[in-house]
Amino acid sequence: MSELHKFLFEGLPVRGMIVRLTDAWQEVLARRASNTATGAYPAPVAELLGEMTAAATLMQANIKFNGALILQIFGDGPVKVAVAEVKPDLSLRATAKVTGELAADSRLPDMVNVHSKGRCAITLDPKDKLPGQQPYQGVVPLVGDNGGKLQRLSDVLQHYMLHSEQLDTTLVLAADDKVAAGLLIQRLPVKGEANLEGTAQGDHDHVQQDQIGRNEDYNRISILASSLTRDELVSLDVDTILRRLFWEEKVLRFEAQTGMLGPHFACTCGRGRVEGMIRGLGQDEAESILAERGDIEVGCDFCGKQYRFDAVDAAQIFTAPGDQMPGTAVVQ
Numbered sequence: 001m002s003e004l005h006k007f008l009f010e011g012l013p014v015r016g017m018i019v020r021l022t023d024a025w026q027e028v029l030a031r032r033a034s035n036t037a038t039g040a041y042p043a044p045v046a047e048l049l050g051e052m053t054a055a056a057t058l059m060q061a062n063i064k065f066n067g068a069l070i071l072q073i074f075g076d077g078p079v080k081v082a083v084a085e086v087k088p089d090l091s092l093r094a095t096a097k098v099t100g101e102l103a104a105d106s107r108l109p110d111m112v113n114v115h116s117k118g119r120c121a122i123t124l125d126p127k128d129k130l131p132g133q134q135p136y137q138g139v140v141p142l143v144g145d146n147g148g149k150l151q152r153l154s155d156v157l158q159h160y161m162l163h164s165e166q167l168d169t170t171l172v173l174a175a176d177d178k179v180a181a182g183l184l185i186q187r188l189p190v191k192g193e194a195n196l197e198g199t200a201q202g203d204h205d206h207v208q209q210d211q212i213g214r215n216e217d218y219n220r221i222s223i224l225a226s227s228l229t230r231d232e233l234v235s236l237d238v239d240t241i242l243r244r245l246f247w248e249e250k251v252l253r254f255e256a257q258t259g260m261l262g263p264h265f266a267c268t269c270g271r272g273r274v275e276g277m278i279r280g281l282g283q284d285e286a287e288s289i290l291a292e293r294g295d296i297e298v299g300c301d302f303c304g305k306q307y308r309f310d311a312v313d314a315a316q317i318f319t320a321p322g323d324q325m326p327g328t329a330v331v332q
């Protein structure tokens, strides 16, 4: 079963998380593989999407926000777009649009950043939006400070966390066709540091000195975390990973989140949303598709579910409720 583990380092301003997606990740891959229009993901795309899904789960679990966290990459190579979405209840879904051929050993720049035009976007979409409220979105290029193409998704996200959130973050991400996993280590912001040790407000110098010592703690733990190989991350269980990396540290662990309390696959698509999409096409366009094919068929990119609308369904979409004959049943 997929699982999320949170932990703290006793007395230190450092927290961590490990996510291990097994059934939830296999569900994403199986649904894509059974889609006859697309077929299964090429291995490098599956690896990228798995890392994105693990990272999005860690980022969602790391914030207190009532809404979806959506991690997207807009590529300028054979992968046009890749999306992973995680809700506050840790339900997740992911999809990618692939055009053209990919070499089996393709890396991040080969897939999405061929001309250095690739972008990574992190969107927080509030569940209960106020009128006119827009989702918050941060966008970063897939190049480092020196202009070089970043080789891994973890580099892109560490860069984002440091520049956009001012948070020291260490990420290790890995995925294959069975497991998508991630390790996150983060230095807690200054305000939380005093709280952690339960100390009263110290004088300024004292606080400054504490700050230096704490950075050393973070750096030490970060280096230990970075020594985790991608093979180890997908193949070892969480207890073994924590013991191997942090056997000299005092790790305080929270109860693991699994099952419906943990990361799980779910798609939020529905017939109503597809109706909205068809309404967006306009009546003329919808009627021309109907004339050509007999019905309108729309498949969900995330879960593969097919939605079919015949001429009567379509006519109903473009009929305002007030125009209907009294007593006409409205099909939902």
Ligand SMILES: [Zn+2]
Pocket (backbone or CB within 6 Å): 267, 268, 269, 270, 300, 301, 302, 303, 304, 305
């Ligand atoms: Zn769906």
